[in-house]
Amino acid sequence: MKVVKKGTFYLSILFGLASCFSCKSFIPESLDALGDDINYMVKEFTPTLGRKTLYEKAVNVGNSSTLPLEFKIINVRTVEGDPATELTDKFPVKVWKASYTGEEKSLEEIEAKREIEYHSILEIGKNSGDIMFWDFGNSNWIRTQPDSCYVFDVEIANSGGRRYARNLRLKPYKERPYEPSQYNYETGLATRAALTPSQVSNLYGERTGDLIFPSDIDVFVFRHYDNTAATKTLTISVLDSMNNYIDIQKFKITDWKNMLHGFNQRFENKKAVYDVAYPIPLITYPTRYTTADGSRARIALKFNRLGFAGLLQECMLGFDFAIYEEGHWEIQFRFRKETPKFDND
Known part of the structure; x- marks a missing residue:
């Protein structure tokens, strides 16, 4: 019968534990799921210039993706492929910082609830994917229908990776004040x-x-x-x-x-x-x-x-x-x- 000394036995256990701990470093961290059922239900956006227009729930996320997702507008361009900087440059717009109720008693009270911020005319909700078209600009420098107007892509990401909704259309109508x-x-x-x-x-x-x-x-x-x-x-x-x-x-x-x-x-x-x-x-x-x-x-x-x-x-x-x-x-x-x-x- 072979006899194993106690010291050797305990040493073997320690080496085994150390090996297990070192193995953990090779196990990948848990990543978010990013399903292929994310889809923009609205493919063409037709706001009117000079009006704030919000397209809510334009994207269908489905049940196979881990929230929150991050949305980003990329590659905003004309139909000819040229960069459309008129839609990505920042411009001053009035933004509500407190709720409007209709009970305000003066212009000063109304204006105290609004402030000037700088935004791109075309923006997206970071976690919602909602598309916002701000009330700035006119048809002197922004293309409008019947022109084919603009194309843009949306990047959708989490730690599980990223997907793209490509070739969404933006075709504004001329301003009607x-x-x-x-x-x-x-x-x-x-x-x-x-x-x-x-x-x-x-x-x-x-x-x-x-x-x-x-x-x-x-x-x-x-x-x-x-x-x-x-x-x-x-x-x-x-x-x-x-x-x-x-x-x-x-x-x-x-x-x-x-x-x-x-x-x-x-x-x-x-x-x-x-x-x-x-x-x-x-x-x-x-x-x-x-x-x-x-x-x-x-x-x-x-x-x-x-x-x-x-x-x-x-x-x-x-x-x-x-x-x-x-x-x-x-x-x-x-x-x-x-x-x-x-x-x-």
């Missing part, structure tokens, strides 16, 4: 002279007594470039059938204070004027100043009169709108056929 708009989104040319009111009720012609329909009223939205006031404004005016201004205070029961989220509301030269922050609405969020979905502001000019047989009529002229560019804007209603009757029958 306000909505609704009479300008074609591809050509930028006007397709009609004027817009139509959103709501008209119980308006009767002063001369004939006939009902006035929305098609009898033109709406114009235009910017005043000769206004040098630092505080931006929105003006509302109404013209009769002879293109003379109707004193807007004839719309006596209009809720001037709560109609728009503006401040220092006043009457000047038969018009209503507000100091405002742009865009209008400031965000897509329902408030007392907007439509139900929060996407448009709402003008509702109202007055009461006694009609036939002494019946009380609430008369209203309304327009739902959005303005995306800063400036001194005016929304003007023009009665093409007849001036409305304000006096009682």
Whole structure:
């Protein structure tokens, strides 16, 4: 029988343990999974210049990849293959740093919730993959449809490796500073002279007594470039059938204070004027100043009169709108056929 000395036995165990520990250094660390079911469901992005546009949930991640993933836009180029630096350079944009509620009591309170940051016009959510198109730039230097415009790739990575979503298309539309708009989104040319009111009720012609329909009223939205006031404004005016201004205070029961989220509301030269922050609405969020979905502001000019047989009529002229560019804007209603009757029958 062979006898193994105790010392030799213990030494063998120590060497064995040391070997096991050294073997661990050759075992690879656990890597994240990166599945092949990551796919951008949206292949072509068509934002409108001058508007902040977020494409949420544009990418489908699936269940075979370990989160979080990191997304990065790379190789932004024209369809001819040239670098598109106009989309990757940094530009100043206003970013909310506190929530807008619609209850702000002054322009200063609104602006205190926003600050200037520098961003590329085309960006991506680092961990979400959402595509953001910022509200900066115009069609003087950014390609728009019907041009084929731009192509870009997205790198998707974690510690398990990286994949690429290639040849995603960016085909912006030309800027339309306000909505609704009479300008074609591809050509930028006007397709009609004027817009139509959103709501008209119980308006009767002063001369004939006939009902006035929305098609009898033109709406114009235009910017005043000769206004040098630092505080931006929105003006509302109404013209009769002879293109003379109707004193807007004839719309006596209009809720001037709560109609728009503006401040220092006043009457000047038969018009209503507000100091405002742009865009209008400031965000897509329902408030007392907007439509139900929060996407448009709402003008509702109202007055009461006694009609036939002494019946009380609430008369209203309304327009739902959005303005995306800063400036001194005016929304003007023009009665093409007849001036409305304000006096009682």
